[in-house]
Amino acid sequence: MSAPRTLPWPLVALFTAGYLAPYLLPTTVGRLDSxxxxxxxxxxxxxxxxxxxxxxxxxxxxxxxxxxxxRTLARLGLxxxxxxxxxxxxxxxVPAVVVGAVVGGFGSGTITAVAASGxxxxxxxxxxxxxxxxxxSALAGALYPTFPHLGxxxxxxxxxxxxxxxxxxxxxxxLPARTAPARTTVAHGRLPHLRAGLLLAAAMLCWSLAxxxxxxxxxRIGLDQAGLSEVxxxxxxxxxxxxxxxxxxxxxxxxxxxxxxLPIGAGTALIAGCIALSASATGxxxxxxxxxxxxxxYPVVLSYVIGLAAALDSRGRWAVLVGSASSLGTAAGxxxxxxxxxxxxFPVMGKVLGAGLLLVAVPMTAVALRxxxxxxxxxxxxxxxxxxxxxxxxxxxAYDTASPNS
Numbered sequence: 489m490s491a492p493r494t495l496p497w498p499l500v501a502l503f504t505a506g507y508l509a510p511y512l513l514p515t516t517v518g519r520l521d522s523x524x525x526x527x528x529x530x531x532x533x534x535x536x537x538x539x540x541x542x543x544x545x546x547x548x549x550x551x552x553x554x555x556x557x558x559r560t561l562a563r564l565g566l567x568x569x570x571x572x573x574x575x576x577x578x579x580x581x582v583p584a585v586v587v588g589a590v591v592g593g594f595g596s597g598t599i600t601a602v603a604a605s606g607x608x609x610x611x612x613x614x615x616x617x618x619x620x621x622x623x624x625s626a627l628a629g630a631l632y633p634t635f636p637h638l639g640x641x642x643x644x645x646x647x648x649x650x651x652x653x654x655x656x657x658x659x660x661x662x663l664p665a666r667t668a669p670a671r672t673t674v675a676h677g678r679l680p681h682l683r684a685g686l687l688l689a690a691a692m693l694c695w696s697l698a699x700x701x702x703x704x705x706x707x708r709i710g711l712d713q714a715g716l717s718e719v720x721x722x723x724x725x726x727x728x729x730x731x732x733x734x735x736x737x738x739x740x741x742x743x744x745x746x747x748x749x750l751p752i753g754a755g756t757a758l759i760a761g762c763i764a765l766s767a768s769a770t771g772x773x774x775x776x777x778x779x780x781x782x783x784x785x786y787p788v789v790l791s792y793v794i795g796l797a798a799a800l801d802s803r804g805r806w807a808v809l810v811g812s813a814s815s816l817g818t819a820a821g822x823x824x825x826x827x828x829x830x831x832x833x834f835p836v837m838g839k840v841l842g843a844g845l846l847l848v849a850v851p852m853t854a855v856a857l858r859x860x861x862x863x864x865x866x867x868x869x870x871x872x873x874x875x876x877x878x879x880x881x882x883x884x885x886a887y888d889t890a891s892p893n894s
């Protein structure tokens with residue numbers, strides 16, 4: 489995709505629609521558990537299946553967005569999200585809910601792949617990604633306190649994702665049907681900065697797994713361990729996501745002044761402490777403090793990681809692959825969190841996840857430091873047509889092997 493000069497609001501909207509399902513994961517998993525004949529581990533497995541389908545879509549489509557076309561893929565993803573999540577919301581049969589969640593998850597991954605490719609091609613990917621995070625945080629923050637007042641059941645969060653995808657559909661008309669072939673010094677079939685990209689993708693898989701292992705059971709920590717009501721837990725999540733908005737705005741205002749290494753490394757270490765605090769909560773103060781501080785820092789770090797992945801490849805392939813690796817970790821998160829909590833309890837789970845995040849911070853910071861010392865350029869070379877007056881009698885040996893646009 490060519491780098492546009494104005495803010496691509498359709499990409500921001502697609503980013504919001506694609507990330508909404510993971511953001512609503514705690515209430516989705518919790519309501520699957522309470523609204524259907526499922527135990528907590530089975531509900532977590534459905535959440536993992538949804539996110540695994542999303543990751544699969546990203547891996548399959550990473551290098552195909554330009555070839556198929558952003559508009560076509562975005563509409564396909566939105567249609568799958570509407571049909572999948574909408575069907576799961578309307579059904580009370582467990583197999584139908586599972587199929588709908590998987591179809592909807594594949595749609596979310598498709599939507600996210602289009603958004604990530606477009607954001608990577610933008611001249612300021614960090615700014616666009618922060619706007620996308622701002623949009624999804626604001627929407628999820630408004631939905632969390634609303635759900636308890638609309639009644640019980642698993643359908644509400646799934647329906648919210650389906651309706652969001654439907655609302656974004658009209659904006660796809662502003663996406664290009666096809667993108668012009670990228671004229672770069674890097675061969676189309678070869679990924680640039682392979683070692684850094686693979687290291688970042690592997691680290692993001694573990695990073696997201698730790699985040700979502702807690703996020704997937706946060707509702708249960710609040711209800712069962714901290715002894716809070718669903719309304720109170722929803723209010724905490726709403727405030728936490730509001731704090732996330734503050735964090736995203738701060739990250740957008742800060743930009744690249746601190747580079748990427750410090751926000752990614754130090755931010756991940758702080759998140760590790762927040763996860764341990766939240767998982768050990770036995771009342772409202774510690775639960776709220778852990779969740780709010782965690783959600784304040786999480787989108788800040790994520791926005792810098794997205795910007796770092798975008799800098800690895802101007803065609804957006806690393807942005808999609810790193811995002812898909814993140815989704816793969818996210819997919820394993822709910823089930824991992826449920827199993828750790830069932831086997832060792834929430835406090836021990838929090839300590840294990842926090843320690844894992846401290847280890848993962850090292851390679852992530854290393855990639856960011858390398859990018860800072862040796863900038864990873866966007867090697868897009870514009871092709872400029874220079875008008876030349878044709879001589880009256882052309883030289884017989886003049887080269888005529890290719891047009892300027894070939």
